Amino acid sequence: MTRTIWDSSVGKKTVMAVSGLIMLLYLVVHMLGNLKIFFGSGEFNHYAHWLRTIGEPFMHYEWTLWVIRVVLLVAVIAHATSAYQLSRRDIKARPSKYVHKRPRASYATRTMRWGGIILGLFIVWHILDLTTGTVHPGFESGRPYQNVVDTFSTWYGNVIYIVAMLALGLHIRHGFWSAAQTLGVGSRTRDRALKTIANVLALVLTVGFISVPVAVMTGVVS
Amino acid sequence: MKLTLRVWRQKNADAEGAMSTYEVDGISSDMSFLEMLDTLNEELILKGEDPVAFDHDCREGICGACSLVINGDAHGPERTTTCQLHMRSFKDGDTIDIEPWRASAFPVIKDLVVDRSAFDRIIQAGGYITAPTGTAPEAHATPVPKPDADYAFEHAECIGCGACVAACPNGAAMLFTSAKINHLNVLPQGAPERESRVLDMVAQMDDEGFGGCTLTGECATACPKGIPLMSITNMNREWLRATRKAGKR
Numbered sequence: 483m484t485r486t487i488w489d490s491s492v493g494k495k496t497v498m499a500v501s502g503l504i505m506l507l508y509l510v511v512h513m514l515g516n517l518k519i520f521f522g523s524g525e526f527n528h529y530a531h532w533l534r535t536i537g538e539p540f541m542h543y544e545w546t547l548w549v550i551r552v553v554l555l556v557a558v559i560a561h562a563t564s565a566y567q568l569s570r571r572d573i574k575a576r577p578s579k580y581v582h583k584r585p586r587a588s589y590a591t592r593t594m595r596w597g598g599i600i601l602g603l604f605i606v607w608h609i610l611d612l613t614t615g616t617v618h619p620g621f622e623s624g625r626p627y628q629n630v631v632d633t634f635s636t637w638y639g640n641v642i643y644i645v646a647m648l649a650l651g652l653h654i655r656h657g658f659w660s661a662a663q664t665l666g667v668g669s670r671t672r673d674r675a676l677k678t679i680a681n682v683l684a685l686v687l688t689v690g691f692i693s694v695p696v697a698v699m700t701g702v703v704s
Numbered sequence: 705m706k707l708t709l710r711v712w713r714q715k716n717a718d719a720e721g722a723m724s725t726y727e728v729d730g731i732s733s734d735m736s737f738l739e740m741l742d743t744l745n746e747e748l749i750l751k752g753e754d755p756v757a758f759d760h761d762c763r764e765g766i767c768g769a770c771s772l773v774i775n776g777d778a779h780g781p782e783r784t785t786t787c788q789l790h791m792r793s794f795k796d797g798d799t800i801d802i803e804p805w806r807a808s809a810f811p812v813i814k815d816l817v818v819d820r821s822a823f824d825r826i827i828q829a830g831g832y833i834t835a836p837t838g839t840a841p842e843a844h845a846t847p848v849p850k851p852d853a854d855y856a857f858e859h860a861e862c863i864g865c866g867a868c869v870a871a872c873p874n875g876a877a878m879l880f881t882s883a884k885i886n887h888l889n890v891l892p893q894g895a896p897e898r899e900s901r902v903l904d905m906v907a908q909m910d911d912e913g914f915g916g917c918t919l920t921g922e923c924a925t926a927c928p929k930g931i932p933l934m935s936i937t938n939m940n941r942e943w944l945r946a947t948r949k950a951g952k953r
């Protein structure tokens with residue numbers, strides 16, 4: 483069955499939809515967690531510490547976090563690989579363009595591809611910046627509040643982050659509704675509701691995530 | 705009307721093609737688009753030139769033979785087939801660009817004629833029912849609920865023209881394939897092959913080199929028969945259902 487799914491364009495798209503929805507679920511939780519920054523460094527750093535102790539005493543220190551990380555890593559790889567392979571297939575299927583050009587609705591497809599690449603690069607940068615601190619001069623492990631304020635005190639930190647979150651909003655707007663069609667749960671009667679949920683999710687996530695750098699820039703969080 | 709036509713000319717499948725410009729005069733707004741091309745071809749033949757090759761058959765919008773991308777739109781500006789498009793949709797002095805369907809699964813044979821046999825092979829993979837042939841069966845022998853009959857009919861309207869593929873930025877044949885699958889899968893007559901039909905037709909569609917769906921909806925906008933985009937959603941659901949069932953066996 484695994485072979486049938488991965489060998490079929492419809493199956494590969496299913497992989498893309500499921501992995502996308504897993505990441506989406508994670509992002510909703512992640513965004514809500516980030517908002518704790520508005521309650522000060524004590525609460526935010528304590529929350530970050532708690533993330534490492536979830537499931538104790540059954541789980542060892544950081545085990546739950548590692549399980550989540552592995553699931554997300556598998557999701558990102560599955561999503562990006564299927565996106566790449568399907569896009570290659572699509573481009574090969576339509577090699578010659580029409581001489582008579584007209585604005586086409588391929589707008590969504592193009593923003594999904596470019597947006598996806600932006601998101602992929604962002605994920606790498608984001609981990610090197612705030613998880614490992616590799617690209618973050620003055621990074622202090624265990625003090626996430628200070629690290630976040632530090633990142634958003636640089637102009638490039640803000641630009642990278644805000645551009646990526648706008649790309650995320652666009653990606654989810656088309657992606658959530660697309661996933662419903664791919665998984666066969668869309669229907670004529672549900673279409674309006676699905677599009678509304680997609681728009682609301684996109685807006686809430688984008689605004690929620692961007693509120694943090696804006697708060698640092700305006701001095702609400704410092 | 706007097707019109708300037710820019711037409712894709714290509715001697716054969718292997719030749720390089722290019723747009724050629726022609727002037728046609730004396731076009732009536734009551735002519736169909738194909739009659740306008742007939743007028744051009746009569747002039748070309750009189751001049752001893754090679755007439756423009758294009759596909760057509762019924763000329764009443766039911767066979768799916770006619771094609772043409774007109775000013776960037778499959779079947780032109782109206783939501784109908786090229787044979788049912790009338791010249792009243794254009795103005796005197798217009799320049800009209802005429803190109804063949806573009807997709808690697810639909811190679812150009814000559815000028816505006818493309819090879820659509822990939823569609824035939826998708827149908828051969830499962831677009832039929834196995835039933836004993838002979839005299840027509842008693843109409844009431846197999847009851848079909850009205851909503852199912854309507855749904856089947858809506859999808860049975862697909863004439864296999866390929867405009868959906870031509871309009872799709874990915875050269876995908878999902879709308880055509882889904883129309884054919886949904887038409888039969890909803891009916892009791894199609895039930896015995898419900899799973900193998902969707903699995904085999906989708907596999908054949910992939911093998912022919914069509915692209916995949918990114919849900920831009922260009923296909924459903926171009927379709928002269930109004931096959932809805934949701935048809936693809938329903939095909940995906942059928943495919944997932946069949947894959948799950950096949951996995952249990």
Ligand code: HEM
Nearest residue numbers: 498499502505506565591594598599602657660661664918
């Ligand atoms: C590694 C970075 C990423 C790449 C390269 C990428 C690329 C893509 C592409 C090309 C599509 C298909 C668009 C279409 O069919 O028009 C897609 C769909 C989707 N993406 Fe992403 N994306 C990435 C990250 C994400 C993230 C972080 C999320 C989490 C919210 C996400 C959620 C989705 C969803 C839900 C879909 C819809 C799947 C479907 O069409 O059925 N993606 N992605």
Ligand code: SF4
Nearest residue numbers: 862863865866868927
């Ligand atoms: S789905 Fe519509 S556009 Fe596609 S082949 Fe059928 S009738 Fe033509």
Ligand code: FES
Nearest residue numbers: 763767768770787
């Ligand atoms: S010629 Fe038959 S549909 Fe146009």
